[in-house]
Amino acid sequence: xxxxRGFFVLSDIKQKIKKIVRPLYLPITRILYRTGHxxxxxxxxxxxxxxxxxxxxxxxxxxxxxxxxxxTHYFSEYCQKKGSSLLSIEQNKSYLRKNKVGLKSxxxxxxxxxxxxxxxxxxxxxxLNQIIADNRIDFxxxxxxxxxxxxxxxxxxxNAFLKKITRQSSVIVIDDFHRNEVKRSVSVFxxxxxSKYTSFLLSYNVSDNQQNEILFLVKPxxxxxxxxxxxxxxxEHISLEFSWSSLEDLRM
Numbered sequence: 183x184x185x186x187r188g189f190f191v192l193s194d195i196k197q198k199i200k201k202i203v204r205p206l207y208l209p210i211t212r213i214l215y216r217t218g219h220x221x222x223x224x225x226x227x228x229x230x231x232x233x234x235x236x237x238x239x240x241x242x243x244x245x246x247x248x249x250x251x252x253x254t255h256y257f258s259e260y261c262q263k264k265g266s267s268l269l270s271i272e273q274n275k276s277y278l279r280k281n282k283v284g285l286k287s288x289x290x291x292x293x294x295x296x297x298x299x300x301x302x303x304x305x306x307x308x309x310l311n312q313i314i315a316d317n318r319i320d321f322x323x324x325x326x327x328x329x330x331x332x333x334x335x336x337x338x339x340x341n342a343f344l345k346k347i348t349r350q351s352s353v354i355v356i357d358d359f360h361r362n363e364v365k366r367s368v369s370v371f372x373x374x375x376x377s378k379y380t381s382f383l384l385s386y387n388v389s390d391n392q393q394n395e396i397l398f399l400v401k402p403x404x405x406x407x408x409x410x411x412x413x414x415x416x417x418e419h420i421s422l423e424f425s426w427s428s429l430e431d432l433r434m
Contacts, residue, residue: 225252225253225357225386225394225396226386226387226420228384228386228415228417228420229384229386229396230252230256231415232382232384232398232408232411232412232417233253233256233323233355234256234260235408235411236321236353236355236398236400236404236408237256237257237260237321239404239407239408240320240321240352240353240400240401240404241264242266242320242321242352242353243266243267243318243320244266244267244269244317244318244319244320244321245257245260245261245266245267245268245269245319245320245321245322245323246268246269246270246271246314246317246319246321246322246323246347247268247269247270247271247322247323247325248271248305248322248323248324248325248326248327249271249272249273249323249324249325249326249327249357250270250271250272250277250278250281250295251277251281251325253323253325254268254270254281254285254295255281255284255285255288255290257270257323258270258285258290258291258292258293258294259288259290261293261294262290262291267294267317268293268294268295269294269296269313269314269317270294270295270296271296271298271305271310271313271326272295272296272297272298272326273297273298273299273300273305273326273327273331273332273333274297274331275297278295278296278297281295282295296313298310298313300327300331300332300333302337302339303333303334303337303339303340304327304333304334304337304339304340304343305326305327305333305340305343307339307343310343314347315347318350319347319348319350319351320350320351320352320353321351321352321353321355322347322348322351322353322354322355323355323357324344324354324355324356324357325357325358327340328358334363335358335361335363335364335367336363336364336366336367336370337367340367340371341367341370341371342371344367344371345370345371345372348371348372352400352401352404353398353399353400353401353404354372354379354398354399355396355397355398355399356368356396356397356399357394357396358394358395358396359383359394359395359396359397360385360393360394360395362432365429365432366429366432368397368429369426369429369430369432372399376426378401378402379399379400379401379402380399380400380401380402380404380405380408381397381398381399381424381426382397382398382399382400382408382412382421382424383395383396383397383398383421383422383423383424384396384398384417384420384421384422385420385421385422386420395422397424
């Protein structure tokens with residue numbers, strides 16, 4: 183009887199602790215993300231394979247990524263060996279610093295990495311224009327802003343900017359496509375170019391109970407090569423159906 187009573191007392195204490203800790207979880211996590219003490223889960227090996235394949239096939243001269251991270255290493259190595267240019271935009275100074283150290287430790291030039299703060303609800307467009315405006319963007323990965331550093335993905339400012347700079351892009355990659363705000367953003371800034379790209383939607387696990395999605399938009403001349411690659415490397419198990427019509431109800 184005493185053991186049973188002790189069990190219920192312990193359970194009650196645990197519930198009280200959870201109620202106290204739960205409201206603190208998000209603020210503490212954001213602080214740890216901002217300071218770089220913990221990092222976001224990275225994409226699966228299959229996704230990195232597909233990204234590298236697209237680099238190989240599209241041979242971009244200018245690559246832009248919004249959100250530095252593991253991808254910065256792949257892009258930087260490609261640009262260093264192929265003589266291309268990388269413009270990597272990051273809102274978190276600690277992440278940017280860690281990336282530069284990591285690149286140098288891997289004997290890769292830490293070039294083209296920029297810290298651009300959030301202004302209103304997106305990156306500071308005035309500062310972005312100084313870096314990106316006059317460049318033709320061949321390949322772009324959109325994986326920011328958001329997370330622990332503020333900003334939103336479905337921003338009217340951001341959508342207008344993305345619409346402008348991706349006009350001539352051969353490959354557009356949108357991470358976090360499982361989130362409705364990201365889907366809304368895509369439906370806005372690519373609304374006039376739906377027929378100009380072939381879409382490939384892939385999924386990847388970031389934890390035991392969390393699955394993310396990433397959307398690849400490629401020019402038609404690359405589409406058959408992508409189909410062949412997905413088949414050859416047996417990526418069908420992570421391929422998902424995608425249709426532009428599925429985004430219409432989400433538009434704001």
